Amino acid sequence: MRATTGIATVAALTAGLALTACGSEGGTRDGTTASKADGESITIGFSQRRLAGSDWWATLLQGAEDKAAELGAKIIVTDAGGDTVKQNSDVQTLLTRGVDAIILNPHDPTGLASAVTTTVRDDVPLVVVNGSLSDELAPHQFCYVAEDQIGVAARLGAAIAEKASERWGDEPVTAVVIGGYSGETITNLRHKGVVEGYASVEDAPEITYLPIRYGEWLPDRALTPTRDVATANPDIDIVFSLSDVMLPGIERGLRDAGALNQVLIGTYDGQMAVLRKMMENPDGPVQVNASNEPYKQGQTAVEMAVAAARGESQDEVCPGGEFFIDTFLATPENAEEHHDPQRQF
Incomplete structure (x- = not known):
């Protein structure tokens, strides 16, 4: 990046x-x-x-x-x-x-x-x-x-791997990714990033990924697929939410399935309300948030x-035709450093 x-x-x-x-x-x-x-x-x-x-x-x-x-x-x-x-x-x-x-x-x-x-x-x-x-x-x-969507998502995946290692040691874990749309570039890049990031952590628990579900980047659309996958897989351990916007629906779906309090959630967007939640409940399910x-x-x-x-000229202001924004990675340990009550994201 x-x-x-x-x-x-x-x-x-x-x-x-x-x-x-x-x-x-x-x-x-x-x-x-x-x-x-x-x-x-x-x-x-x-x-x-x-x-x-x-x-x-x-x-x-x-x-x-x-x-x-x-x-x-x-x-x-x-x-x-x-x-x-x-x-x-x-x-x-x-x-x-x-x-x-x-x-x-x-x-x-x-x-x-x-x-x-x-x-x-x-x-x-x-x-x-x-x-x-x-x-x-x-x-x-x-x-x-x-x-840099792959890079940011990889940091998210790696951070969740470290959290998983702390919680479960070398016990195998089961995870699901909730993305936006099937075949969409943003979903594909972030999905690729979290998987690669998790795999980059040497001592991370062995992970099995359930088929990706899609929430169309909206909370109400994410609720049902999350509830369904958690109900069908009561041993689910990790949920990657590829957007904070979907997170309320994902959390409700997990709660309906009785799985919310057992999972680690890594989410993506850097929404200040989510950071505040980590500050107020540092032992809660949401443990990592990558901003964009x-x-x-x-x-x-x-x-x-x-x-x-x-x-x-493009060479002068946007070399290579791409411009990547600076981002941060928040956890309960550093959420207060990144939290800004004047912002939504």
Whole structure:
């Protein structure tokens, strides 16, 4: 993960954009006018995969809106509601409205070829945030902004392995992963990370993984599959929740099955309410939480979009086409250090 580089690059980029907003001149993407160097003349279209039911997505959007206001740019937000067809249409609508850059949080990594193709055809820079595009579509993006999902999830998996070793020694354990959607890139990367991270701990108990279940990144959708798997496997020991947003449903499902107090839970997002729970109940089921900073992701996506609209080069602001956000790993032992009551995540 390029954590230190990320901080330095964002700081330099923000400083440059602030100077621009104060009135310095510069070229544009097409070189025809100087007005695009002024943040106030830049309009960003933000195509969000879904908003309803997720504080994480709301926080991502809030970071984007706050940064756009800070830089004097305008932002137009569309909500696809979890519908790939609508998201393709949303991007077309944003392009028709003449936006200078598109920020895309894709619902389907392979299903947005139409949106990506049209954006490229119209010579509008594309910044992808949180969700990723397929290998075939990703080369068309100016920058992908997210956390290093495999790396962050691996730290989560390793930390749970250490907790499991402390609790069960060398006794074999049974685990289940609760992800978002089947076949989705985010779910696959995080799943891969927790498995690799657990395996990296030499003295960790031997682990058997039950088939992954899916909660669609929402608490109500995660409840039933969690309850079902815990009921069918009363000896379950470890649950990996690949998003804090699903955690209330996962905990309720485990409670309904009578398994909540016997499991170790490792979860992912860094929600402050979850950290507070670890502080208040350090011996409770939730023992590790890996953050992914949605507010910072939204801020950085806007910074990249404004830079691209101004004609900044990818090599200068987003080397390699990826920008990984700094994250933290919280446990009951250090949760207070990371807890910020002014934030949701």
